[in-house]
Amino acid sequence: MPSTRDIRRRIKSVKNTAQITKAMQLVAAAKMKKAQDQASNGRAYAEMLNKILVNLKEHAEEGIHPFFSAGKGDKTLVLLIASDKGLCGALNTNLFKKLLTTQIEGEVEYVTIGKKAVQAINRLRRTLLADFPIKDPAKFPEVRAVSRFIQEKYRTGEYKKVLVVFNNFINTVTVVPSVEQLLPVNPVTLGGKRDFGHDTSASTGPALEYKFEPSAQVVFETVLPQYVNDTVYQMVLESRASEHSSRMVAMKNATDNAKQMIKDLSLEYNKLRQAAITNELLEITTAKMALE
Amino acid sequence: MPLKLEIVTPDARVYSDEVDTVVLPGYEGEMGVLPAHSNLVTTLRPGELRITKAGKTIELAVGEGLVEVTGSITRILTDSALDADKIDEKAAEEAIARAKKTLEELKPGEHQEEVAAAMAAIQRATAHLNFKRKRKTV
Numbered sequence A: 001m002p003s004t005r006d007i008r009r010r011i012k013s014v015k016n017t018a019q020i021t022k023a024m025q026l027v028a029a030a031k032m033k034k035a036q037d038q039a040s041n042g043r044a045y046a047e048m049l050n051k052i053l054v055n056l057k058e059h060a061e062e063g064i065h066p067f068f069s070a071g072k073g074d075k076t077l078v079l080l081i082a083s084d085k086g087l088c089g090a091l092n093t094n095l096f097k098k099l100l101t102t103q104i105e106g107e108v109e110y111v112t113i114g115k116k117a118v119q120a121i122n123r124l125r126r127t128l129l130a131d132f133p134i135k136d137p138a139k140f141p142e143v144r145a146v147s148r149f150i151q152e153k154y155r156t157g158e159y160k161k162v163l164v165v166f167n168n169f170i171n172t173v174t175v176v177p178s179v180e181q182l183l184p185v186n187p188v189t190l191g192g193k194r195d196f197g198h199d200t201s202a203s204t205g206p207a208l209e210y211k212f213e214p215s216a217q218v219v220f221e222t223v224l225p226q227y228v229n230d231t232v233y234q235m236v237l238e239s240r241a242s243e244h245s246s247r248m249v250a251m252k253n254a255t256d257n258a259k260q261m262i263k264d265l266s267l268e269y270n271k272l273r274q275a276a277i278t279n280e281l282l283e284i285t286t287a288k289m290a291l292e
Numbered sequence B: 001m002p003l004k005l006e007i008v009t010p011d012a013r014v015y016s017d018e019v020d021t022v023v024l025p026g027y028e029g030e031m032g033v034l035p036a037h038s039n040l041v042t043t044l045r046p047g048e049l050r051i052t053k054a055g056k057t058i059e060l061a062v063g064e065g066l067v068e069v070t071g072s073i074t075r076i077l078t079d080s081a082l083d084a085d086k087i088d089e090k091a092a093e094e095a096i097a098r099a100k101k102t103l104e105e106l107k108p109g110e111h112q113e114e115v116a117a118a119m120a121a122i123q124r125a126t127a128h129l130n131f132k133r134k135r136k137t138v
Helices: A004-059 A091-101 A115-123 A140-155 A197-204 A216-291 B089-105 B112-137
Strands: A075-081 A108-113 A127-132 A159-171 A174-183 A211-213 B003-008 B013-019 B021-026 B029-033 B040-044 B047-053 B056-062 B065-069 B073-078
Touching: A004 A216, A004 B003, A004 B065, A004 B073, A075 A091, A075 A115, A075 A140, A075 A216, A091 A115, A091 A159, A091 A174, A091 A216, A108 A115, A108 A140, A115 A127, A127 A140, A140 A159, A140 A174, A140 A216, A159 A216, A174 A216, A211 A216, A216 B040, A216 B065, B003 B021, B013 B047, B013 B056, B021 B040, B047 B112, B056 B112, B089 B112
Parallel strands: A075 A108, A075 A159, A108 A127, A211 B040, B003 B073
Antiparallel strands: A159 A174, B003 B013, B021 B029, B021 B047, B040 B065, B047 B056, B065 B073
């Protein structure tokens, strides 16, 4: 049976914890707003670029650009995008589960973004090629370095494809761990749904013959590296938005739980206190009666 | 048949509407697109883009990008699309100065990516300046 003092102490410590989680929740909420805006603003561009290229790929000649066809090698390159910090609920755990349940044939090598991703790859004893630290909020030049590394690797022809494992941001409470194929160029889902508006049918109809100015090679050589940069950047943005949202939600739950706990403990404390008072009164009255 | 035009930048969907014609700075010079243009894909150079809709003309300064033209729809993906009010002359001049300085500091033959980035910055800022100054005199 804990004494009233013990309970008081516990209440105090829970209050302190609640204060910290509350502060973290507010910080995460502020960052979340920015990250969400960034992610949703870039989505239209990334999706349209993806769609145009997927469409062009179907009409382009075989072997016109290495990014359109699978490499000769048998290896797969996986880019794993996770968060730097923890305390964001099951976000990273779910992501790694997704990675583990995804069947990838042949040898797999990893490139990671985020401390949690490196830790996971090391723990799983997988081949880590490179780890890129990316600050928060994510800056394009930093992400470009990652993308360039991947492109160089892919151009060697050792890899048959490049996959990206990341958290797709849908809304504040829903985050979907996803695996998308970055290379060779493939339809990619970013965010909740593929939303191209009403113009979807326009160029997915019967085969369209395109003219290229000045030539298909030049166009693809300019656009494809940009496409990879942009897509990786967008994926990082999605991951960041997911991270901050998850953290906000996790911290909000923690704060709520702490408040509930304070309530329960206070009740117990009051009960104990009252019991003690009743006890004392009883003792006094018994003593008085004994004297009479 | 109307011509649908969409301009998208990484920050936002800048323009999405049906237009009469659009003139854009393509890889091989200025190019006009009318409805039922043959299918074409080209890269966009930094410069000036003119949209005509019901007799009115909208002008935008665009950066590098990609243009996809099909009979019914023209999609323009570019890194920036601004109208004259939003261009800051001073910022553009500073950007040119900064890029030139970077170019001088970099050794020739090395840092190809950085050189290309600086060149692109100069091109873009110059296009912005030209665009803005032209508007002023009119």
